[in-house]
Amino acid sequence: MESKTRIVKSAELKNSIIKRLYFDKALSCADLSEVLEKSVPSVSKAISELIEEGFLMEQGYAPSSGGRRPLMYCLQPSAxxxxxxxxxxxxxxxxxxxxxxxxxxxxxxxxxxxxxxxxxxxxxxxxxxxxxxxxxxxxxxxxxxxxxxxxxxxxxxxxxxxxxxxxxxxxxxxxxxxxxxxxxxxxxxxxxAIAEQKFGVAKNHNDVMVINLGWGIGLGMIVNGELYRGHSGFAGEFSHIPLFDDGALCTCGKRGCLEAEASMLVVAEKAIQGIKDGHISSLKHTDKDPYKVVGNAIMEAANNGDQFAIELLSDAGYKIGKALAILIHIMNPESIVLSGRGAIVGKILLAPIQQALTKYCIPRLAKSTELLISELGFNxxxxxxxxxxxxxxxxxxxxxxxxxxxxxxxxxxxx
Amino acid sequence: MESKTRIVKSAELKNSIIKRLYFDKALSCADLSEVLEKSVPSVSKAISELIEEGFLMEQGYAPSSGGRRPLMYCLQPSAxxxxxxxxxxxxxxxxxxxxxxxxxxxxxxxxxxxxxxxxxxxxxxxxxxxxxxxxxxxxxxxxxxxxxxxxxxxxxxxxxxxxxxxxxxxxxxxxxxxxxxxxxxxxxxxxxAIAEQKFGVAKNHNDVMVINLGWGIGLGMIVNGELYRGHSGFAGEFSHIPLFDDGALCTCGKRGCLEAEASMLVVAEKAIQGIKDGHISSLKHTDKDPYKVVGNAIMEAANNGDQFAIELLSDAGYKIGKALAILIHIMNPESIVLSGRGAIVGKILLAPIQQALTKYCIPRLAKSTELLISELGFNxxxxxxxxxxxxxxxxxxxxxxxxxxxxxxxxxxxx
DNA sequence: TATACTTTTTAAAATAATTTAAAAAGTGCT
DNA sequence: AGCACTTTTTAAATTATTTTAAAAAGTATA
Structure with missing residues (x-):
């Protein structure tokens, strides 16, 4: 009778090979041996089994780095x-x-x-x-x-x-x-957040804060290279930190939450009010438009240079910057990524955010965190x-x- | 010739046994096998070698849990x-x-x-x-x-x-x-922070925030069971987060920092000013007393029921509570420990902190974090x-x- | 008090993994 | 083109670890 443990044990190594290749696309036997900290023969054996089982395939030879060229393996995509x-x-x-x-x-x-x-x-x-x-x-x-x-x-x-x-x-x-x-x-x-850390602008960064700018303001945290969710899974509840002493009333029932002051929904509300009050802008608006349509219109207008839209977003950006200052003080991350829907106006937000960081951050801390804009978009x-x-x-x-x-x-x- | 690798390999297991016993005081061979995920024979062999080498000693038999009584091992303290x-x-x-x-x-x-x-x-x-x-x-x-x-x-x-x-x-x-x-x-x-997590009130808690209440306000963070220090080692710079819109000037050059509003040093300053202004209090003060003496006196007075001292500390506590609300929103820790010098007035601070948490925290989050007071003291x-x-x-x-x-x-x- | 059932520990056998050695496949310089 | 030097891969020998089995030392219950 075949021992069950042997299957499990050998499956462990095989699984970690599959996982690794998913993230790194193509690796040689020697590469895998090094990153998985297993001997070359062990990895070699596992690889040939995985090929036989249809999970892996040979991808061809990589350029030599001064010796025999390594045979690269990748996942069989249809496995x-x-x-x-x-x-x-x-x-x-x-x-x-x-x-x-x-x-x-x-x-x-x-x-x-x-x-x-x-x-x-x-x-x-x-x-x-x-x-x-x-x-x-x-x-x-x-x-x-x-x-x-x-x-x-x-x-x-x-x-x-x-x-x-x-x-x-x-x-x-x-x-x-x-x-x-x-x-x-x-x-x-x-x-x-994990998308940005594995396949986005924060690739391989160990400590990353990813801001999900959308109708609310979310936070995904990568700490020590891993997603951090807190003791009961609620970590990163960034949008409801008490930030402004007598701020706007939030949906959560409290006052002065970041979300109630700087989310895209709030920007849209302000835009509607502003146009009513007679602000000059390329934005058109009918009362029936849902906020989301307005929000998208603002972001587009801002990217086309509309001054009123840029003003509104800058205001939100500065407030987000103040919140990020707190985050930087506590977490000292390698990078902060602006992601989510709002990332398309990331460049416009960058300036006021930086301004707020200069004002509210200890310079040494501000300097050691990089501000990045997501390139992954909607995906x-x-x-x-x-x-x-x-x-x-x-x-x-x-x-x-x-x-x-x-x-x-x-x-x-x-x- | 003896292989070098064998020594290193076997030393790895031995080291982890020593480490484990340092934290857990006494364990049986079976316990060690389980926590270190090594087979009983491997651990057994390592133990007898460690005893021979003078690092370990037998401590006697533990009560049986329904079978043969386990022989407990502990570290040889003088090793x-x-x-x-x-x-x-x-x-x-x-x-x-x-x-x-x-x-x-x-x-x-x-x-x-x-x-x-x-x-x-x-x-x-x-x-x-x-x-x-x-x-x-x-x-x-x-x-x-x-x-x-x-x-x-x-x-x-x-x-x-x-x-x-x-x-x-x-x-x-x-x-x-x-x-x-x-x-x-x-x-x-x-x-x-690591003292509290290994030998203090937050023993074995995986996600703990430890507040070092002293002349400043420090923060030590345990995240996923490990000390977290951030990308460049500066994480937990809690005392300089921008918390109050037009607060007192801080030593860091900014305004509204937590430290400038709620540290024991600030409490001492306020006490000196208050006595000058004629507040009734058991506190005595001469201008030449350094702030630290005053700070200690305030904490003692507060513990003896002095109303003015309690008022001052309550005020600081409420502000600390507001900062903790932010921390809870971001980190969702299992517990927050009040430690450092200020821990001796922990019970007095508890009420205003709780009050602030009720005001500034989403209830679900406030509920899932425990507030603890250090018992380790100066050590x-x-x-x-x-x-x-x-x-x-x-x-x-x-x-x-x-x-x-x-x-x-x-x-x-x-x- | 004997019997059935636990848990811990020791010893022997089996298996898994690593190290060592050697071969294969390249690079780069003279 | 040939030689010295790399790096990757394969094969054989060695070593380490685990599994299995059995013994030792208890507890609980009929």
């Missing part, structure tokens, strides 16, 4: 697939990517209201199942389903305390049961969701099923 | 010693403890001004050397010298950018060279220093020398 879901309060996007992070079809976007919608969860599950069915990918080839959503989220336990009420049951367990694939959930800002959350799945690939047993299945299939075919 | 140094701006304490954390003599306290004192470093080295010489402990039995000091400190590189100018050379390397033992330095607040920093040394015991090669020496001695004696 497994990742389902990525990005939700906001109004709509949900679904996408499936292969192991090279390439989408296998167009992103599907559906209306799905989270607020006061008891059917939201059922609908979400239906959408996901429909999408997977339509893709034609069998369930056992899906590494996992990652779902990014707003709200107070406990990733470890799988709960969202704000939306998608699941009647006390774990969201991840429930959805996994109904879809037949492992499920991970996370806060949208967290996902944007950040979907990318982050895929990262979330692969980050857990070696830690969790959920995925072990895939390799174990493969192994048992092999055995069967041999008999 | 090695740790030198702990705690500095503040005016004075320096030196102490040596054994592996059971027991002081081997009285703590020595010396005047040593850090500010504008070019001789400070030389004096420090002399004091340490004198202390070690007086103790009679040979240098090769010293695991390390840990030094806690105020200022901007980069522990990894061994620099203090505020005090003890070493002309571009690493402080740790310099002192190690002159004392003949490995040296580690860290910020005082960081040390208090926290010295304990933290010892922890610092032992935390690095398995990571670093500095200590390997000890076990290697032991090994080569053994060999010599056999020849």
């Amino acid at each position: 497994m697939y990742i389902v990525t879901v990005a939700m906001d309060q109004l709509s949900t996007r679904i996408q499936m990517v292969d192991l090279h992070n390439q989408p296998i079809a167009e992103t599907v976007m559906t209306e799905l209201k989270l607020f006061h919608n008891p059917n939201a969860l059922t609908l979400l599950i239906d959408y996901i199942n429909d999408y997977i069915d339509a893709s034609g990918v069998p369930r056992d080839k899906i590494v996992g389903i990652g779902i990014g959503m707003p709200g107070f989220i406990d990733s470890a336990k799988g709960f969202n305390y704000t939306y998608l009420d699941s009647d006390g049951q774990s969201l991840t367990e429930l959805i996994a049961e109904k879809t037949g694939a492992p499920v991970y959930i996370a806060n949208d800002s967290s996902l944007i 950040a959350e979907l990318i982050g969701t895929a990262v979330l799945i692969m980050e857990n690939f070696d830690k969790d047993n959920k995925n072990q099923s895939i390799i174990n299945k493969q192994l048992s299939m092999e055995k069967t075919s041999k008999n | 090695m010693y740790i030198v702990t140094v705690a500095m503040d701006q005016l004075s320096t304490r030196i102490q040596m403890v054994d592996l059971h954390n027991q002081p081997i003599a009285e703590t020595v306290m010396t005047e040593l001004k850090l500010f504008h004192n070019p001789n400070a470093l030389t004096l420090l080295i002399d004091y340490i050397n004198d202390y070690i010489d007086a103790s009679g402990v040979p240098r090769d039995k010293i695991v390390g010298i840990g030094i806690g000091m105020p200022g901007f400190i980069d522990s990894a590189k061994g620099f203090n950018y505020t005090y003890l100018d070493s002309d571009g050379q690493s402080l740790t390397e310099l002192i190690a060279e002159k004392t003949g033992a490995p040296v580690y330095i860290a910020n005082d607040s960081s040390l208090i 926290a920093e010295l304990i933290g220093t010892a922890v610092l040394i032992m935390e690095n015991f398995d990571k670093d090669n500095k200590n390997q020398s000890i076990i290697n020496k032991q090994l080569s001695m053994e060999k010599t004696s056999k020849n």
